[in-house]
Amino acid sequence: MSEALVSDAIFQAAERGISEFIIESSKAYPDLLWDRNKNGGNLFFSAIEFRQAKVFSLIYGLAIKDGLASALDLRKNKMLHVAGLAPKTELNRISGAALQMQRELQWFKEVESILPPYMQEALNIDKKTPRDVFTENHKELVKDGEIWMKGTASSCTVVGALIVTIMFAAAFTVPGGNHEDTGYPVFLNRKLFMLFMISDAISLFSSSTSVLMFLGILTSRYAEEDFLKPLPKKLIIGLSTLFLSIATMMMTFCAAMYLTLHGQLWIFIPLILLASIPVTLFILLQFPPFVKAPLRSSIMNTVPSLISWVKFCTACSNIGYECWRSSLEAQCNFDMQKPQILCGKHPSGSKPVTCYLFHSQALNAFQIQGKLIN
Numbered sequence: 089m090s091e092a093l094v095s096d097a098i099f100q101a102a103e104r105g106i107s108e109f110i111i112e113s114s115k116a117y118p119d120l121l122w123d124r125n126k127n128g129g130n131l132f133f134s135a136i137e138f139r140q141a142k143v144f145s146l147i148y149g150l151a152i153k154d155g156l157a158s159a160l161d162l163r164k165n166k167m168l169h170v171a172g173l174a175p176k177t178e179l180n181r182i183s184g185a186a187l188q189m190q191r192e193l194q195w196f197k198e199v200e201s202i203l204p205p206y207m208q209e210a211l212n213i214d215k216k217t218p219r220d221v222f223t224e225n226h227k228e229l230v231k232d233g234e235i236w237m238k239g240t241a242s243s244c245t246v247v248g249a250l251i252v253t254i255m256f257a258a259a260f261t262v263p264g265g266n267h268e269d270t271g272y273p274v275f276l277n278r279k280l281f282m283l284f285m286i287s288d289a290i291s292l293f294s295s296s297t298s299v300l301m302f303l304g305i306l307t308s309r310y311a312e313e314d315f316l317k318p319l320p321k322k323l324i325i326g327l328s329t330l331f332l333s334i335a336t337m338m339m340t341f342c343a344a345m346y347l348t349l350h351g352q353l354w355i356f357i358p359l360i361l362l363a364s365i366p367v368t369l370f371i372l373l374q375f376p377p378f379v380k381a382p383l384r385s386s387i388m389n390t391v392p393s394l395i396s397w398v399k400f401c402t403a404c405s406n407i408g409y410e411c412w413r414s415s416l417e418a419q420c421n422f423d424m425q426k427p428q429i430l431c432g433k434h435p436s437g438s439k440p441v442t443c444y445l446f447h448s449q450a451l452n453a454f455q456i457q458g459k460l461i462n
Contacts, residue, residue: 094113094116094117094120095120095123097109097113098110098113098114098120098123098131099123099125099131099134101113101143102131102132102134102135102138102140102143103134103135103137103138103140104138104140105135105138105140105141105142105143106143107140107142107143107146110131110143110146111146121150121152121156122156124161127161127162127163128160128161128162128163129159129161129165129170130156130159131143132144132147132156132157132167133159133161133167133170136167136170136171136195136199137170137173137175138175138178139175139178139179139191139195141195144198144199147202148202153202157202157203157207158203158207163212163213163214164210164211164212164213165212165213166203166207166210166212166218167199167202167203168196168199168200168203168207168208168210168218169210169212169216169218169221170199171195171196171198171199171200171218171222172196172218172219172220172221172222172223172224172225172226173221173225174192174225174226174229175192179191179192179229184233184236184240185229185232185233185235185236186233186234186236186237186315186319186320186323187320188229188233189226189229189230189233189312189315190315190316190319190320192222192226192229193312193313193315193316194316196218196222197316200218222312223312226312230310230312230315233310233315234310237305237308237310237319237323238305238306240305240323241302241303241305241306241323241326242302242306244298244302244326244327244330245299245302245303245306247330248295248296248298248299248302248326248330248333249295249299251291251292251295251330251333251334251337252292252295252296252299254337255288255291255292255295255333255337255340256292258288258340258344259285259288259289259292262274262275262281262284262285263275263281263284263344263347263348264347264348275347278347280343280346280347281343281347283339283343284340284343284344284347287336287337287339287340287343288336288340290332290333290336291332291333291334291336291337291339291340292333294329294330294332294333294336295329295330295333297325297326297329298325298326298327298329298330298333301322301323301325301326301329302322302326304322305319305322305323305326308322330370331367331370331371334366334367334370335367338363338364338366338367341359341363342356342359342360342363345359
């Protein structure tokens with residue numbers, strides 16, 4: 089298979105998130121990491137453009153990460169400029185404009201973390217910084233996210249306020265009534281009555297908390313950075329406390345029914361089953377989108393090193409540079425138990441072998457190309 093075909097295939101793999109193909113291809117053709125697509129970007133530019141986190145995370149396993157990260161495309165865009173562009177289709181996999189905006193910010197922050205500070209303010213051919221590109225391409229998403237977040241918060245606020253009203257009234261309208269002479273509840277000494285009161289109190293306090301969280305969402309300023317952590321955090325806390333209030337409200341209802349029916353299980357058990365339906369529906373309908381939306385700023389998973397087969401001198405401050413300057417064929421020490429390459433300047437107790445070092449794109453990194461020669 090020609091390198092041209094492999095190069096085309098590896099860019100398609102980057103666009104589709106097929107990291108396994110990239111790993112195996114890079115073992116056979118290490119220089120493919122430096123190939124460029126029609127826009128002048130390397131394969132990690134494509135991974136960012138198509139929001140393929142698994143492929144992009146492979147860059148962390150490369151000793152030449154800094155060189156790849158500092159590359160430019162034909163429009164003088166750096167990786168961070170590409171991260172600021174709105175993706176074509178990948179956002180459709182995420183439910184809700186606010187969570188889509190959160191994912192975009194996570195991508196931008198992740199790419200920003202691998203670039204030195206001076207590159208984060210670099211200008212492209214249009215004289216725009218990466219942040220300018222991001223803001224320009226996500227204006228509509230910010231507006232849609234605000235509308236979506238306010239709509240969700242408004243609906244949940246109504247539900248939470250209704251539960252507060254019901255639970256407050258239930259605390260003073262206890263099952264069985266009160267003794268006329270003392271005013272104490274009739275079932276005061278029953279354990280289920282204590283369950284009734286405790287679950288009522290938990291429902292009241294948790295629903296009040298959820299209402300406050302949703303009010304905080306409604307009064308937010310809705311800046312770009314708010315969609316990264318503050319707004320999703322308030323939303324998840326609000327939904328969690330709202331779920332707790334609904335669940336404990338059902339417990340309050342079941343305890344009251346048991347006390348009123350005097351333990352008639354033939355009707356009490358079906359009531360419990362029916363009471364579990366709204367709780368289950370709330371979990372199934374509301375929680376899945378938010379469980380998939382992490383609150384951390386990073387979206388990357390820990391993955392194996394991209395090319396563990398390629399070795400570098402781990403002792404030189406300028407990796408491999410002295411080896412290249414002194415000789416094309418350098419004496420190296422290769423420890424098979426602890427895979428690392430040490431150039432001739434750094435002898436060790438392992439068996440010395442000769443390896444070929446090839447200059448790679450004028451960087452201070454040298455790939456061990458081909459086989460080791462005795």
